[in-house]
Amino acid sequence: MLERDTSPVFTEEHRLFRDAVRRFIEREFLPRIAEFDEAGCVARNFWRKAGEAGLLCPGVPEAYGGPGLDFTFNAVLNEEITYAGMSDSITLQTDITSPYLVRYGSEELKQKWLPSMVSGEVISAIAMTEPGAGSDLQGVQTVARRDGDDFVITGNKTYITNGQNADIVLTVCKTNPAEGAKGTSIILVEADRPGFTRGKNLDKIGQWMSDTSELFYDEVRVPATNLIGEADRGFVYLVSDLPQERLSISITAQSAAQRAYDEAIAFTRDRKAFGRRVIDFQNTRFVLADMKAKLQVGWRHVDWMIAQHASGKLSAEEAAAGKLWHTETQWEICDAALQLHGGAGYMNEYPIARFWRDARVRRIYGGTSEIMKELVGRAL
Structure with a gap:
């Protein structure tokens, strides 16, 4: 707990x-x-x-x-x-x-x-990523063409969380392709619109219960009133809201890392090797001590990020740095915790297997660790 x-x-x-x-x-x-x-x-x-x-x-x-x-x-x-x-x-x-x-x-x-x-x-989803545009949202190719009182949307999205369940999809698209990122908009698309279809539920390494899909827009006609905010302001909205998304990922990474550590503590206290509890070996204690120290620092940092965000002060660079540190640390802790389980850690019946495989994607979605470094580096 x-x-x-x-x-x-x-x-x-x-x-x-x-x-x-x-x-x-x-x-x-x-x-x-x-x-x-x-x-x-x-x-x-x-x-x-x-x-x-x-x-x-x-x-x-x-x-x-x-x-x-x-x-x-x-x-x-x-x-x-x-x-x-x-x-x-x-x-x-x-x-x-x-x-x-x-x-x-x-x-x-x-x-x-x-x-x-x-x-x-x-249930809702947001469709940003495309086959040719991941962390670089400026590369979005999905186009929304104005036609009278409607937008007509054409394009493909992939790796969309809630893609199978979603009733509405906030779709990132180009309403003014000639302007690049400055021509980006967000348009709400109802999933029952003609021309909107879903691919199969994608087979992922982890996060099995999170439905993830390809989405296809074939001349999908939606009323112009489905536009979120102003036309061609979508990129500004996305950039403005990314700190909260990255804070959210930081929190989930920290919480999952804590659970992995707790599982490792419980397992090594119970498991015996060579007549001793695994936790009684110095190497085990040193590994766990390193994990505990990182968790202690991580929770204080999460508290700071939450307080900063609640007061409207969390910057994009601070959120990126937090997302980078917490997701990379989560991976280290989950991997070390699995190692302390030995062969049992590789068995899906043990909770640590779930937390290990689910951890991997957090270093990718919401902006890869490499992109987070780039964002932090630009502000130096």
């Missing part, structure tokens, strides 16, 4: 919320992990139950059916569901897609979609 009550960014209200999240996880998630993994997605009835429990989109204002809380409550939710072993799906809706609608969506779009996102009746 995470020990976060001493964190300076959390209050008694957060503690009560955390208790509610934990009870929900124990009741509704832990018994269904194998089911979700096998299905390759989190069941829609789980989304609705999470909505009924008040655990989706804490930042959505009361006017649109949400509780109107700040990001500190998102942080609590992210910590707990990640520590429990959930892949990134709910965090996408809570931390990324709903904020775009809250901040930039028209009143019509907010009223139409946010209440259902809060209730879990509507």
